[in-house]
Amino acid sequence: MVSVLRSFFYLLLKFPLRIFVRSKIVLDAQSPIETSSRPIFYVVSFQSASDLLALQNACKQQELPDPLSKVKINDTFFDRTLCLAKPTSVFGIKRGKTKSLQQGLEILNQHSLDKDLDAQLIPVNLIWGRVPTQEKNKATVSSLLAEQAAPTWLRKFFIVLFLGRDNLIRYSEAFSLRNMSDNHGNDEVTAHKLLRVARFHFHRQNIAAKGPRLIHRQQMFTALFANPSVKRIIKDEAKSKNISTEKVKKQAQGMMEEIAGDYSVSLVRLGERILHWLWGRLYSDIKVNNSQILRELAHDGHEIIYVPCHRSHMDYLLLSYVILQEGLVMPRIAAGINLNFWPAGPIFRKGGAFFIRRSFAGNRLYSTIFREYLGLLFERGYSVKYYTEGGRSRTGRLLSPKTGMLAMTIQSLLRGIDRPLTLVPVYLGYEHVMEVGTYHKELSGSEKKKESIFGVLKAIKSLRNYGNGYVNFGEPININNYLDQQVPNWKESINPIDPQKPTWLTPTVNDMSNQLMIRINQCAALNGVALVALILQASENKALAKSDLEKHLDFFLNIQRQAPFSEQMTIPEENGTELLAHVISLNKVTVSEDSFGTIISLNASASLEMRYYRNNILHTYALTSLVCKLLTHNSKISHEQITNQSISLLATLKDDLFLWQTPQQIAQQVEQVLAALENNDIAKQTKAHFWSLTDNTQLLNQVHLMAECIDESLQRLAIITSLATRLEPISRRGLEEKVVAIAKRLSVLNNITAPEFIDKKAQSTLINTLREQGYIALNEEGLLVVTESMPELKSSVISLVSIEVLQSIAR
Numbered sequence: 001m002v003s004v005l006r007s008f009f010y011l012l013l014k015f016p017l018r019i020f021v022r023s024k025i026v027l028d029a030q031s032p033i034e035t036s037s038r039p040i041f042y043v044v045s046f047q048s049a050s051d052l053l054a055l056q057n058a059c060k061q062q063e064l065p066d067p068l069s070k071v072k073i074n075d076t077f078f079d080r081t082l083c084l085a086k087p088t089s090v091f092g093i094k095r096g097k098t099k100s101l102q103q104g105l106e107i108l109n110q111h112s113l114d115k116d117l118d119a120q121l122i123p124v125n126l127i128w129g130r131v132p133t134q135e136k137n138k139a140t141v142s143s144l145l146a147e148q149a150a151p152t153w154l155r156k157f158f159i160v161l162f163l164g165r166d167n168l169i170r171y172s173e174a175f176s177l178r179n180m181s182d183n184h185g186n187d188e189v190t191a192h193k194l195l196r197v198a199r200f201h202f203h204r205q206n207i208a209a210k211g212p213r214l215i216h217r218q219q220m221f222t223a224l225f226a227n228p229s230v231k232r233i234i235k236d237e238a239k240s241k242n243i244s245t246e247k248v249k250k251q252a253q254g255m256m257e258e259i260a261g262d263y264s265v266s267l268v269r270l271g272e273r274i275l276h277w278l279w280g281r282l283y284s285d286i287k288v289n290n291s292q293i294l295r296e297l298a299h300d301g302h303e304i305i306y307v308p309c310h311r312s313h314m315d316y317l318l319l320s321y322v323i324l325q326e327g328l329v330m331p332r333i334a335a336g337i338n339l340n341f342w343p344a345g346p347i348f349r350k351g352g353a354f355f356i357r358r359s360f361a362g363n364r365l366y367s368t369i370f371r372e373y374l375g376l377l378f379e380r381g382y383s384v385k386y387y388t389e390g391g392r393s394r395t396g397r398l399l400s401p402k403t404g405m406l407a408m409t410i411q412s413l414l415r416g417i418d419r420p421l422t423l424v425p426v427y428l429g430y431e432h433v434m435e436v437g438t439y440h441k442e443l444s445g446s447e448k449k450k451e452s453i454f455g456v457l458k459a460i461k462s463l464r465n466y467g468n469g470y471v472n473f474g475e476p477i478n479i480n481n482y483l484d485q486q487v488p489n490w491k492e493s494i495n496p497i498d499p500q501k502p503t504w505l506t507p508t509v510n511d512m513s514n515q516l517m518i519r520i521n522q523c524a525a526l527n528g529v530a531l532v533a534l535i536l537q538a539s540e541n542k543a544l545a546k547s548d549l550e551k552h553l554d555f556f557l558n559i560q561r562q563a564p565f566s567e568q569m570t571i572p573e574e575n576g577t578e579l580l581a582h583v584i585s586l587n588k589v590t591v592s593e594d595s596f597g598t599i600i601s602l603n604a605s606a607s608l609e610m611r612y613y614r615n616n617i618l619h620t621y622a623l624t625s626l627v628c629k630l631l632t633h634n635s636k637i638s639h640e641q642i643t644n645q646s647i648s649l650l651a652t653l654k655d656d657l658f659l660w661q662t663p664q665q666i667a668q669q670v671e672q673v674l675a676a677l678e679n680n681d682i683a684k685q686t687k688a689h690f691w692s693l694t695d696n697t698q699l700l701n702q703v704h705l706m707a708e709c710i711d712e713s714l715q716r717l718a719i720i721t722s723l724a725t726r727l728e729p730i731s732r733r734g735l736e737e738k739v740v741a742i743a744k745r746l747s748v749l750n751n752i753t754a755p756e757f758i759d760k761k762a763q764s765t766l767i768n769t770l771r772e773q774g775y776i777a778l779n780e781e782g783l784l785v786v787t788e789s790m791p792e793l794k795s796s797v798i799s800l801v802s803i804e805v806l807q808s809i810a811r
Contacts, residue, residue: 010053010068017053020164025058026327028172028295033064039073039119040065040080040174041107043198044126046150047083047098050160051126055081058169067124073110073117078103082121084199088150105191111181118178123198125170125205129163130329131265132214166269168209170327172201201299208298211329212381217262224256224372225249228498233368248365255369258340261332264350268330271351275321282466286318289570290473290523291326294424297476298328303378303419305409306331306385308426309520310392310399311616312433313339314469319385319426320351322471332377334386334405358390360404374405375412378421388513394439395756396615398521398658400765401513407505413479414499420481423512425474425519429616431467431529431586440608443755467586470525474568477519482512517658521619523568528579529588530617531556531572533610536589536602538708543601546591548701550576555680555702556621562679563672565620566660611754618709619657623650623666625710627673629800631683631693632707639689643670645796652793653713655769656762677703711801712757718801719743720766721794722809724776729783732767739763746808 033040044051044067055067065071067081082100111117151159184190215223224230234252238245279286297304308319316339320330335353339345349355354377360367377384390402406423413421433439483490486508493502535552536542544552553576560571572579580600584591588610590601602610626649630642647663661669674691677683682699685691693700719742724735743758756762767784770776775790798806 043082108186120174123172127168261354267350302422304383310387331383331385396612416496423477427472429470429525472523474519474523530613533614546598562676628707
């Protein structure tokens with residue numbers, strides 16, 4: 001009778017829940033859950049009708065067993081769902097315990113009776129509203145509703161009413177009750193342990209989804225004014241400038257108001273819905289990879305610091321949206337002060353942004369307040385997101401990292417924070433960046449326009465198809481572990497009251513920031529637009545027959561599938577024909593017809609734009625292109641020569657392209673690339689281990705085009721090695737000026753439109769690397785001279801560069 005009444009009650013409740021509840025489902029499992037051969041059970045926090053019905057609907061969507069059904073094991077029926085606690089009574093009367101302990105014990109006992117039984121238990125956490133707890137005097141209706149651990153049925157009614165459309169259902173990895181039974185036994189102690197672990201598991205997930213207690217902005221200011229470092233700098237400023245302490249405090253208050261965010265849960269929830277609508281119209285799909293690492297870090301108690309590359313203003317919105325969709329709390333975002341314009345500034349601030357000036361310009365008061373504000377965020381448990389490049393890349397290549405934010409992050413750790421700080425590199429890729437046209441104008445000398453709401457509206461007003469967006473999460477860097485390895489005595493510098501800047505900080509930050517950029521590039525996302533751009537830019541006239549372009553795409557894809565740049569990189573599943581059709585639909589190329597068929601080409605404007613996307617993935621083909629270059633320039637070349645020259649040349653390009661491979665890894669990847677070429681009948685090896693290319697003209701064409709991808713980098717190396725040898729001794733500035741002058745001339749003669757080809761910073765990076773590699777040194781007068789190892793490198797480089805380029809350098 002009770003069962004019948006419960007079923008009737010659930011039936012009545014389904015209709016209003018269908019109206020008021022919208023659930024976001026997050027699956028931690030990397031592969032589909034096997035349901036056919038093993039019994040499936042669920043464990044949830046509360047014995048709540050609304051929870052169970054919401055779960056039932058989610059299970060139906062995921063094609064999982066009904067949580068309200070029974071499971072038959074050895075002629076015994078069990079409830080499929082274990083509920084850890086009953087709701088609190090409206091009148092405060094203590095409710096009895098659920099049957100979860102008894103049920104868990106009975107299921108474990110079944111494993112001792114049936115050795116073939118392997119029941120799976122899936123923890124499922126239902127989080128209504130994802131509202132963090134707040135101070136009582138600042139609490140909202142939503143936070144008050146969501147605060148009670150086991151809400152009464154009346155409170156749950158209002159939770160569903162007000163928060164039902166922001167319901168998160170997170171399925172954890174299923175774990176084997178067979179393993180639990182075999183390793184821990186089948187007694188009541190084991191059952192207790194099972195339920196206790198589930199409760200703690202849900203507690204960790206709640207923190208990851210909701211975030212720590214929300215502190216009001218004014219409380220942050222009070223905490224900052226009480227900070228010893230802020231107190232001291234206020235006193236020092238008043239003394240050095242001979243002004244009153246109150247006047248300095250007023251300046252400090254203004255800086256705090258300029259910097260600090262003003263997080264609003266309701267605005268973030270509204271923003272998520274708007275972005276969901278916007279992305280559906282702007283992008284075909286948002287492809288996310290390796291996001292499970294975020295949930296693992298959050299569950300293990302790490303303070304997550306997201307460090308993405310910076311392509312577009314869209315980065316701020318896209319990454320934040322993806323983080324929310326993955327069931328995690330919105331991070332606090334470091335945004336440039338240029339974005340603090342009306343009305344975007346106040347909206348961004350409510351969305352979790354805090355603002356940073358482009359330059360601290362020796363302003364000790366501002367730098368101290370900003371550093372301590374960042375430290376306070378970490379201390380209170382907030383995740384943070386900042387862009388270590390400092391600004392958006394105008395060329396599509398990663399910029400040299402700015403180390404200020406990372407240095408302040410480590411200084412915050414020296415306050416004695418008891419949780420690990422972990423950096424998560426993030427690769428953001430697009431098939432269309434709305435600012436690309438503006439970037440080329442700026443690189444051509446036009447003045448950078450100040451951001452405004454009109455510029456944003458103009459960029460998105462057409463709601464055109466921007467293709468796909470890509471968000472790849474790379475291998476994290478645990479700062480605590482990194483310091484343990486690089487600076488074993490770093491904990492001696494911990495000072496909770498007034499940490500000082502240790503001598504090891506600067507070199508450690510420089511190395512760590514470089515590692516971050518390498519790991520961002522390591523998890524690159526190949527896509528159709530970038531691949532078409534790379535191939536057409538490498539072709540002689542930036543044009544190819546459609547059929548040839550499709551074959552080149554297949555070749556480029558197959559090489560990466562057989563000899564991948566890295567395990568973290570993502571490769572499209574489509575073939576060349578499908579990718580090209582997608583790119584054509586985005587109007588990225590010119591399609592023309594003649595009597596022989598279809599031609600795909602780039603006009604002058606598209607050529608400039610497509611270089612940006614080409615540069616996004618150029619580094620992933622650096623090694624493959626170099627191997628092909630060595631093969632095309634040598635009728636026969638030994639395996640050892642290919643490996644040694646690849647190691648030495650890629651070492652000079654490592655900082656320029658942020659390559660991750662060590663010499664040993666380069667040797668392994670050279671093996672893989674050569675094996676892939678051999679498998680495709682493009683290259684063959686003699687018994688004496690000499691390699692040569694096929695006589696097949698079509699296949700040779702593919703290799704020659706692949707070889708052209710690295711050509712501009714080698715040209716820049718040829719300019720530097722030739723001029724450094726010819727003009728030594730020469731000042732660093734003088735060499736840079738000469739190199740840029742020659743590069744500009746070559747860009748005109750060879751129709752190279754790449755801004756990075758003539759960029760002084762890019763040439764400076766190569767010169768720095770040559771110094772670090774020992775090819776260039778300083779003499780007693782501080783001038784650059786070449787070393788004994790330079791002639792061999794120069795010979796390797798010029799052997800791979802065309803005679804026309806060498807003649808231009810010689811002249």
